[in-house]
Amino acid sequence: MNVAFFITPKKQVVYAKLTSTIRQILERMRYYNCMQIIVLDNKGEYAGVISKDDLIARINTSPKLEFKDLNKIGILDIVKYMINKPVGIDCEIEDVENSMNNKSFVPVVDDNNVFIGIIKKEDILNYKNSYGQCSY
Template identity: 45%
Template sequence: MNIAFFLLPKKEVVCLKAESTIRQTLEKMEFHRYTAVPVLDEKGRYVKTITEGDLLWKIKNTDQLSFQTSERFYIKDIEVNRDYQPVHIDAEMEDLMSLVAVQNFVPVVDDNEIFIGIIRRMDIIEYFNKKGSLK
């Protein structure tokens, strides 16, 4: 099976720019009620996934950083706790399954490493559940 079947295209995915501030990130995550969001560079390449936990640890461990000062700090400078590995659009289902087992979603990139969307774990589970493969 081609993994593109499960792709949620970039235009439907909330993403952040690496140059986003911590405040912008917190506000976007709160508005969309997401706990993790892909981060892209200026060329649209996938950089990392930032999580609520990454933000909390950064705030806790950085002097002078609070919600009030968070517009002066950028997510490009945050180390992430978990490395959300992307897959290429031509990846095999086996590659996808090993990642989706430990990630809520898997970022998908093209041959030029440009982010093209995500594959959500829930979509895969629902697909196989409907096919009867999980019963």
């Protein structure tokens, strides 16, 4: 079965731009109550994922950093580029399942690496449980 069947479209996913600051990302995470955010470049291409832990680690390793300075520091150097490697829209769901062991989602990109959405592990599990095919 194709991944398109399971995709949560980009418009329903919390994401940020690669040019965002630490403060912007923290505010976005707080507003949407999420622990990690997809990061896109200025062309809408998938750039990586950033987590709350990544931000906290960056803040903790900068002892002179004050809250007022968080809007001056970009996230470019702390984005985890390969933490959630994207899959293509033409990928089969069986191929994605094997790589989702400790991930809650997998990003999906088109042929030009433009981000189009995510596949949530819970959606796959719900589908498998409905049809008695759960392998987790």
